[in-house]
Amino acid sequence: MDAFAQLAVTSVVKHFGPARNRHVAVDDVSLTVEPGQRIGVVGESGSGKSTLARIMVGLESPTAGSVDFNGAPLRSLLSMRASRVELRREVQFVSQDTTSSFDPLRTLRDSIRQPAQRLLGLSGRDADGLVDETVALLGLAPGLADRHPAEVSGGQRQRFAIARALVVRPKLLVCDEVVSALDVSVQGSILNLLKRYCLESGAALVFVSHGLPATAFVCSELVVMQNGQVVERGDTRQVLHDPRHPYTRALLAAFRGGPARSAA
């Protein structure tokens, strides 16, 4: 399989629940991501942005529509071991829920070493070296990696989750609300790191978040979602300064907020 060139989401629809009580999470969304693009997906809870992110990496299958990686259907790539390994080396996902995304019985080092060994085919020692390097990149003390997920704070666990994704140096990183639960000082360093990683490696980023300021900092383009649909998309600066859709304007207003907010 070739290196990441394009991920295309075409007319994707996702329904949840039984037919009589159907919830439409994603409603006819098309989106392409290419190397070097940093796309921010913003919108409120329930707008379908997390579901879209999960569909993009194959964690959910769409009810209708297709997801293609370099022109090949994602589903068929995931169905075979060889192509799945290659796909996972190129595309990594970081979830908002770090408690459930780590094996509670293994140390964090074990969890991060696994993709380095399985996806990159490294020996145990080389993988360990890469784990240490990646953990240091995220500003985590090396000793923390030998703890279990429950023994570190939520912020630290979130950084380990990002480390696990970055350890294979992916060409497309999909992040679902990765900084929402973090303190502002930690947020800043993670956002800096993500932006720098993408700029330096030419990797693409899909950054799903309800935090508009953080998203606007990291991403060069914004996609605004409401009720499962994309209501606005464009260059970050254009969306911030010249929003077209009323919903985008309302969202911006919520972040501009009262005088205390804009003064700070």
Place this chain on the structure above:
Amino acid sequence: MTTGTVISESARRQDLRTESEPPILSVEGLTVRYDSPRGAVVAVDDVSFSLGRGERVALVGESGSGKSTLGLALAGFLTQPSVHITHGRLEFDGAPVSRTARTRMPVRTPGLSMVFQDAMTTLDPVWTIGSQLGAVIRAQGSAATAPASTASQAETPAAAAAASGAGAGAARSRSRSGWRRGRPDRAAVRETSRYWLDKVGLRDTARVLSARPYELSGGMRQRAMIAIALCGAPRLLIADEPTSALDASLARDAMEILLELTEESGASVLVISHDILLAQEYTDRTFVMYGGRIVEKRGSAQLATTATHPYTVGLLRCVPTLDSAELDELPTLASVAAAGAGAGAEKGR
């Protein structure tokens, strides 16, 4: 209880909100230590403060600063044997906070409610919202006081009826005849439940009452939890990250509901948050916590201009705003501190 006495009472409360009345909560020298395999951890280190009646205070700080532990200790939720709490004077509403005889730890205080960040894990997953709300209304038996203070301007006759109905129930349950015989009847509990759900903006009360937590959206769950916390008519509400699981506009809605309703009842609020801007915007005073200590206490409106502790200054500079889009690099505590040190060196020369 007639409407007249209610009005005069609430008016009196307004007047007494000034210096003359003792603070709702005063804390002196509170220290919380956890035993851990790596030795004792001091989570809260000799903290002293007081909260005025009707006052809104934000307790901000980052993960591990001890802010949640402080809230839990005050609410009496820290009862594990691995926790050691020591304190000097600890008074709620003019009376010492009751403690367990054996460990001398604060226990749950009537009149003090708590709202947590994660409604999904706080609410019981197998009970309906109606039964969880009803349980508090029956157990507290004091459901009347909060609605009654608003019954004077009650929007609907039903609400007024609910208030008085529950009031009767409350009076009955105060007689020591036991929970089962003294509780307000089913209809009154249901009416009061509806009243509170309506108050927090859950208009589809029938559906919400019969829904289990997972059947509601995050924002609705949080509102339901606020209703549960407020229906017991607390005099102090401790809200631990009440909005951080919600997105920006829902967070503002929830915060506004919380403050509007506590304003009505005159309850004091302690908001624990890592979002320094949101906290600052909605409160009278802001306490900044760092390493288990309160390092700064300021009026919220003046925080940005009067903060002196380097940690607070750094924190305020780190918050991303929409203008951050123009930056190549976001400021972090480390970079702000380095810049501060650099500027200090310049000045020194």
